[in-house]
Amino acid sequence: MPAIFPRWTNKIPLALGVLGPLAGVGLVLFVWVYFSPSFTDVGYRPEQPVPFSHKLHAGEMGLDCRYCHNTVERAAHAAIPPAATCMNCHSQVKIDSPKLAPVRRSYNTGEPVPWVRVHQLPDFAYFDHSPHIAAGVGCASCHGRIDTMTVVAMDQPLSMGWCLDCHRNPEPHLRPLDQVTNMSWGDSETEDTMIDALRKLAGTSAPAETAGEQQTYNYREDPERTRLPEPPVACSGCHR
Amino acid sequence: MKLRSSLLTAVGSTALAAGCQGNPFPDPPVHIIQNMDFQQRYEAQERNDLFEDGRAMRRPVEGTVARGEVHLKENDHLYRGRGPDGRLVDALPSNIVDSAALLARGEERFNIYCSPCHDKAATGHGIATTRGGGFQVQPASLHQDRLRAMPLGYFFDVITNGKGTMLSYAAQIPAEDRWAIAAWVRTLQTHGKTKGWDETTGMTTVAAAEPAAENGAQKDG
Numbered sequence A: 001m002p003a004i005f006p007r008w009t010n011k012i013p014l015a016l017g018v019l020g021p022l023a024g025v026g027l028v029l030f031v032w033v034y035f036s037p038s039f040t041d042v043g044y045r046p047e048q049p050v051p052f053s054h055k056l057h058a059g060e061m062g063l064d065c066r067y068c069h070n071t072v073e074r075a076a077h078a079a080i081p082p083a084a085t086c087m088n089c090h091s092q093v094k095i096d097s098p099k100l101a102p103v104r105r106s107y108n109t110g111e112p113v114p115w116v117r118v119h120q121l122p123d124f125a126y127f128d129h130s131p132h133i134a135a136g137v138g139c140a141s142c143h144g145r146i147d148t149m150t151v152v153a154m155d156q157p158l159s160m161g162w163c164l165d166c167h168r169n170p171e172p173h174l175r176p177l178d179q180v181t182n183m184s185w186g187d188s189e190t191e192d193t194m195i196d197a198l199r200k201l202a203g204t205s206a207p208a209e210t211a212g213e214q215q216t217y218n219y220r221e222d223p224e225r226t227r228l229p230e231p232p233v234a235c236s237g238c239h240r
Numbered sequence B: 001m002k003l004r005s006s007l008l009t010a011v012g013s014t015a016l017a018a019g020c021q022g023n024p025f026p027d028p029p030v031h032i033i034q035n036m037d038f039q040q041r042y043e044a045q046e047r048n049d050l051f052e053d054g055r056a057m058r059r060p061v062e063g064t065v066a067r068g069e070v071h072l073k074e075n076d077h078l079y080r081g082r083g084p085d086g087r088l089v090d091a092l093p094s095n096i097v098d099s100a101a102l103l104a105r106g107e108e109r110f111n112i113y114c115s116p117c118h119d120k121a122a123t124g125h126g127i128a129t130t131r132g133g134g135f136q137v138q139p140a141s142l143h144q145d146r147l148r149a150m151p152l153g154y155f156f157d158v159i160t161n162g163k164g165t166m167l168s169y170a171a172q173i174p175a176e177d178r179w180a181i182a183a184w185v186r187t188l189q190t191h192g193k194t195k196g197w198d199e200t201t202g203m204t205t206v207a208a209a210e211p212a213a214e215n216g217a218q219k220d221g
Helices: A007-034 A054-060 A083-090 A098-109 A129-134 A139-143 A160-168 A194-202 A211-216 B002-019 B076-080 B100-113 B152-161 B175-190 B212-220
Strands: none
Touching: A083 A098, B076 B175, B100 B175, B152 B175
């Protein structure tokens, strides 16, 4: 009588025993890497209705972030500027530029310019810009080098783990209070990407001008600070 | 062999996909739990199609007074830079003190909001006026004799209401900061084009000493 289970079936338990855990680990790793905001969100760069360039305005012309995002120090929300802010200058320069047509229309009719939102936390998380700015966390720590972006892209994952990484140890991200909008202060702060690391090995990375200052900055001894920052790590700090 | 090659492809494609991390992409990131991420409320500057202009934030009714600006009507000095006689004043409002802190604030705010056009020394050659074909009307140098003679309230008034081709900055700068800027403009005028002041001298109201100020105030008042 032939065997009900052919001989090769003897290997099934072994295969299951070995491959099963492997597949499990693989699945976990897969979700870990591909479902995490640093994979799904970083790099989100929607097309905007007006080809407004931070590289030109904030980088080359050196406009301070607060010229346009003027509520950032006072409010939770960093306001996207109304057309009137653009018209301060664009009633004088590039007055007929077709690229600026939506801005002029908005200024004349009151219709908003339909900017596309880039950074967005889920509604169940609470975020407020003003205490971060008051504590001396630079825009660059959370938004990257905006002054080099022609079109704004997300530079950081804005995930809960990312918030907590800083909240548990804010020290390396703190800077003098008047340097918050300075994009190039302590350039070395941002985490090294692989390319940066390679460049460093090859010795071709440009030394950051103010890197030295950043290393010596001790926020505990800064007379400008009236209190030491205490970022919340309890759930209710951000889920209220 | 087959196993090995398929393993290789798996590892290879994983590495490739992982390499995509951080590359720019134009489509919105995936939100799996939609109703938690986008709850039934609106945030600042969010879109709401219920209204014709698509703004969830409604414009305040004409004549609305912001919270905190309670004494708007009474406090002509703070909010309009004018005295009881309706003329531009040459002093800071009573709740703002001439101090090193005020001038530091004024300097910072001036550099943010004014220096793009007027430059940090207020000579009128800011970077924005040199680019893209230049401004049609060059910003004024704030060191002209005419402007040196103006009362402090005049600068507050220009920031608040604009002047000529310069538009109003009232929406961008709160009233207290406008006074700080006015004080800094005066400091630049009296102490030269560079920051020649020290913290003990503070802002000096030149106009107070010169009778010309009165005329200037009358002309514009």
